[in-house]
Amino acid sequence: MTDDAPLPPLADAVxxxxxxAALLDDVARxxxxxxxxxxxxxxxxxxxxxxxLIADGARLLTGExxxxxxxxxxxxxxxxxxxxxxxxxxxxxxxxxxxxxxx
Numbered sequence: 775m776t777d778d779a780p781l782p783p784l785a786d787a788v789x790x791x792x793x794x795a796a797l798l799d800d801v802a803r804x805x806x807x808x809x810x811x812x813x814x815x816x817x818x819x820x821x822x823x824x825x826x827l828i829a830d831g832a833r834l835l836t837g838e839x840x841x842x843x844x845x846x847x848x849x850x851x852x853x854x855x856x857x858x859x860x861x862x863x864x865x866x867x868x869x870x871x872x873x874x875x876x877x
Contacts, residue, residue: 782870782871782872782873783870783871784868784869784870785867785868785869785870786866786867786868786869787866787867788860788864788865788866788867789864789865789866789867790864790865791835791863791864791865793865794831794834794835794857794865794867795831795835797855797857797867798827798828798831799828801827801844801846801848801855802827802828804848805846805847805848805853806846806847806848807827807844807845807846808845808846808847808852809844809845810827810830810842810843810844810845811842811843812830812833812834812839812841812842812843813839813840813841813842813843813858814839814840827844830842834857834859834865837859839859840858840859841856841857841858841859842856842857843855843856843857844857845872851871851872852871852872852874853869853870853871853872854869854870854871854872855867855868855869856868856869
């Protein structure tokens with residue numbers, strides 16, 4: 775990507791635990807998961823856990839981990855999602871389409 779190339783669109787939303795569960799189910803059923811990692815705490819770096827996406831999603835929903843990052847292919851595009859637990863019980867979702875070689 776060149777310095778003057780536009781950045782890909784970024785989506786940022788606050789969603790409920792039911793919406794997180796539906797998102798993870800959709801990715802597990804209808805996408806090709808490229809990888810995922812968990813963020814254990816505020817000062818921890820995200821790292822692979824060795825568990826399934828659904829298992830780590832459950833850890834996010836129960837508050838055992840602070841965040842979940844996933845990379846997947848859907849409809850011919852690569853997406854990167856970050857889910858972070860918020861203090862009010864909801865979750866912040868940040869999604870970006872990964873573009874390679876964009877000019």
